[in-house]
Each structure stands twice: as structure tokens, then as C-alpha cells.
């Protein structure tokens with residue numbers, strides 16, 4: 001079954017990431033599989049069904065499974081038993097689990113199925129088809145679905161998958177870092193709007209530099225730093241070894257909880 005022959009994609013758990021995936025599938029128009037949504041997340045599901053042709057809300061999670069070839073599970077880890085236990089899923093379906101911290105073996109026990117289960121980590125940028133989505137194991141149909149949403153990056157094993165999952169836990173700290181820079185500037189008399197615009201502009205350019213695959217990350221840091229200059233000063237006085245260790249310890253703790 002090629003991605004183009006997927007007739008129905010189901011989504012159980014229509015929250016932040018479920019919505020982004022549906023919006024990504026419909027982004028830019030063109031042929032796209034039918035989408036069947038779970039009834040929970042009712043407001044978001046109704047909004048998507050209203051906006052997009054071929055997107056409908058089902059009466060139950062079981063109906064989502066019955067109508068779809070590929071079923072995306074995007075409920076929180078704490079809700080997955082309630083959402084999935086007791087459902088019947090035929091072995092010819094493909095399950096895609098977006099849930100962080102739910103191992104494939106656990107999910108297989110809950111679903112009591114021999115259907116292929118693929119884990120994936122799409123990012124909210126999937127809505128503009130700009131998410132590089134880590135997947136495990138590689139699966140032609142699922143990977144081509146995520147290629148369509150920005151790119152698929154299959155990894156070798158579930159341990160590698162969990163490491164990538166931990167990395168995604170650093171994103172909001174990054175936004176909070178930028179908000180801290182902005183509020184420091186406003187505390188020093190810069191108008192909120194100007195501080196906000198300036199910080200966004202600075203880091204948008206960082207984003208652009210990251211697209212340059214010819215330079216390593218440490219090379220990019222070196223290239224942006226004048227010896228003895230301002231960047232070196234902040235890097236060495238603030239992002240010092242203790243700070244770097246605190247970050248890696250936080251990631252180690254997160255990884256331990258994800259495995």
C-alpha cells in the first residue's frame with residue numbers, strides 16, 4: 001500500500017498535535033486521504049471538519065479505527081488506556097503512535113493487535129509541512145505520509161527514538177529563553193514591541209543559519225563569535241559547564257522517564 005493509496009487516515013486525540021497533522025495533510029490543497037476524527041477534542045474536531053472537505057468527526061474511537069487504513073494515536077500518555085482499551089483493530093491496519101513515553105510493546109498489549117505499530121514525533125510545524133518527523137521503525141506508508149508533512153527521519157531502534165523524543169522536550173525552554181531576553185530588554189527601557197521584534201529577528205536569522213548544512217553546529221558558533229567579544233562573554237559566563245551539565249542532567253532525567 002503506497003501513501004497515495006491510503007484511503008482513510010484516522011486520528012484518535014484531536015488536540016494540539018492531532019490538529020497540526022490534519023492541517024498539514026490538507027495544507028496547499030491537492031489530493032489527500034479522507035480523515036476520520038475521534039469525538040473527543042470536540043471543539044477542535046468540529047472546527048477541522050468545518051474547514052476541510054473530507055474531514056469528518058466519528059461517533060466513537062472504534063468508528064475511527066473501522067474507517068481508517070492508518071490510525072494516528074495522539075492522546076496524552078495518561079489517557080491512552082481509557083482511549084484504547086477494549087477497541088478492536090484489524091491486523092491489516094497501520095497504527096501510528098505519537099505518544100511520548102508509551103513503548104511499542106505496551107501499546108501492543110493495550111491494543112491487543114498484530115497490526116504494525118510505528119512511533120512518530122511530528123512537530124507543530126507539520127501544519128505548514130515543515131516538520132522533520134522521527135519515526136521507528138521505518139515503514140514505507142507512514143514515512144511517505146510524514147514526507148508529505150516536511151520529512152521523515154527513521155531511526156534504528158526505540159532507544160534512539162526516545163533520545164529524539166527527549167530532545168523535543170527542550171523546545172518550550174527555548175521560547176522561554178527568548179521571552180527572558182525580551183523582558184530583560186524591556187526592564188532596561190526598550191519598548192515591549194521593539195524588544196519583541198528585535199529578539200524575534202535575531203533568532204529568525206539563527207534559524208536561517210541552521211539551514212546551512214555545510215557547517216557543523218560548533219562551526220556556526222565559532223563563526224558567529226569574535227574572540228574576546230560579547231558572544232564569547234555570555235557563552236562562557238552564562239552557558240558555563242555547570243549550566244551545560246544542568247541541561248544534560250535534565251535530559252537524562254527525561255530520558256529515564258520516557259523509557
Ligand SMILES: NC(=O)C1=CN([C@@H]2O[C@H](COP(=O)(O)OP(=O)(O)OC[C@H]3O[C@@H](n4cnc5c(N)ncnc54)[C@H](OP(=O)(O)O)[C@@H]3O)[C@@H](O)[C@H]2O)C=CC1
Nearest residue numbers: 013014015016017040041074075076077079083098099100
Ligand atoms: N504537542 C506536540 O507538539 C506533540 C505531542 N506529541 C504527543 O501527542 C500526544 C498529544 O499531545 P498534545 O496534542 O500536545 O495534547 P492535547 O492535550 O492538546 O491533546 C490531547 C487530546 O486527546 C484527547 N483525548 C483525551 N482522552 C481521549 C479519549 N479517551 N479518546 C479520544 N481522545 C481523547 C483530548 O480531548 P479533550 O480535549 O476532550 O480532553 C485532547 O484533544 C501526547 O501523547 C504527546 O506526547 C507528540 C509530538 C508532538
